[in-house]
Amino acid sequence: MSVINILSPHVADLIAAGEVVERPASVVKELLENSFDAGARHVVCEIRDGGATYIRVTDDGCGMAPEDAGIAFVRHATSKLSDESGLEHISTMGFRGEALAAISSVSHMELLTRQKGAEEGTRVLLDAGEIEEMIPCGCPEGTTMICRNLFFNTPARLKFLKSDRSEASACITAALRCALGRPDVSVRFVRDGKEEFFSPGDGKLDSCLYALLGREEAASMLSCSSASDGLSLSGFVSSPAEGRGNRAHQFFFVNGRFIKSTLLQSAVEQAYRNTLLVGRYPSCVLYLTLSFSSVDVNVHPAKTEIRFGSEKRIFDFVYQAVRLALASEDRLNTNSDNLPLTGKGDRVAVDEVFSRKESGGIALNGTQTHAPSIPSEQINNSVIHNSEQHSESTTPSAAEPSQLRITNYELTPTPYPLHPTPSSSPTPYSLTPNSSSTSPLASPSTPYSLTPTPSSTPVPCPLSPDPSSPVPDHRILGEAFKTYIIVESRGELILIDKHAAHERMIFDRLKAAGRSVSSQMLLMPAIVRLSLEDMELLERNAALLSDLGFELEPYGEKEIIVRGVPAEMPASDVSSSIEEICEKLRSSKTPDPSSVHDEILHTVACKAAIKAGWDTQRPELEKIVSAVLSGAVLYCPHGRPVSSVLTRKDLDKLFKRIV
Ligand code: ADP
């Protein structure tokens, strides 16, 4: 008996729809891209109820003839590709002829369209992909697409939709990405009757960047602009002082198309290596322009992934361009003349390093070269602002780690056994509350001042040794790479990952504190800008976060005020910690509150722990070594081992003393 069925076109459409239309934001993206492809100069997108019940996109593009209006919804119907050879150099956003078929098969669609100069327009009504009505009608030139009741006939999909606020947030982000990709087209986005953003379409991206990144972050970005060998890169990258707790603010456009690319992501992140702290990510809005034939966009139904002809060439080019942009910041800060750099000696030719001081726009399709502009007075302010922020942000400068380290040491009471400080070990500093501040813990930037300690003053020892877990005799031989503590104990050589071990100690302590993690009030509350989705996540987890020592308060629709953070956490790192926590809440698949609780504790512990690469003083190393040798600390909170042992025998074998 035959078991193979050929699926009906309707079922095939539903399956294909699953790939193209994941949520309302996918509809917004596809409809906007169609408007761009139709040559529109102005596009308005309106959504209601997170897009689930209503999405309307209106443009002043070329419109459709009545005969095209009918077949536009048929699968593989496209005006953008006629034969195989066209696939080699795709210059339009769409080409697969799938989007309208997919969207209409899972919604009620309405199309109103009139070609330029045509006497009348056409109205088409569809129900689950079937044309219900097609009549001539009066309407403006251009096209309006309305998608109602998305997923009304696929309940499984409907069930997976998130709250209206989350879906609206995703729609706004999708529209912003489209708008950023085409700064020459004006895009207006309206949510439930309220304008969310408007881009004027004059090539300037200020308003989009502000909406996307927040005014402060947008204004502190560094310009990036390079061209070489048929490749050009323009846009903005964040200053190393402004790393975020997640990658949500990394945007890449290739030939005007927003794409996700691990290649570009790692090229950018590599360029920041050794300038950003571990766990912090750069932000960027970067436009790569290259010939259409050097990139394959036919990789994924949603067209957000692409393949480059020569990955290495692209990687090197982007890496160098971003390095150059970061180097230009150094010059900017040290060179008051602001002379443009020539980029001599670099593989990348720099056409304009200080283009952010000029106004200009991105011209698409390979004709570019000016970076999108941000008003120069804001940039100038932001440079000053940046350097002011330096002192309170966690920049990995040579001087800072020791301050953070000592803050950690003294603010972190530990249940682990402490060895008395050997009188010979250097104890040049202790922490004393800053007398000018009434509440030492309250200042986010400099809660403590460092004062030289007379050599006779013993280093404070917060806790006495724990007799229940004896620490074997040992000798700290030193540290390798400022990362691994080398200890000799009972005929063994033990290597300890100081960050991993310290992180675990803090994690265990926080966990033991249960719901009473102590909070430190910030003298200067931090305001953190978030997406609607993240705002909702924080609201939903408010009780949990408060138990963990976070004092958060909504401030408008898209910002929160952080008034307090767990006492263990460096107060300088507030916004990236909140961003990281949002990322964890978002990606946490399990509804189990205790595992979410642990995830957040990981973040706090990681932020509070001493880091690899930092100078660490002997008493701190002793605390860590004691904890590890007592057997209390075996794995870091992520499950990595904290120590590794080489026995005397292992070493003897290594050197062939024994066989
Ligand atoms: P694709 O964009 O891959 O061609 P779609 O299913 O998105 O496939 O659209 C099918 C066709 O409908 C397009 O090729 C285009 O000819 C027409 N079309 C869609 N939207 C518009 C619009 N806003 N203005 C004019 N024509 C449009």
Ligand code: MG
């Ligand atoms: Mg399309």
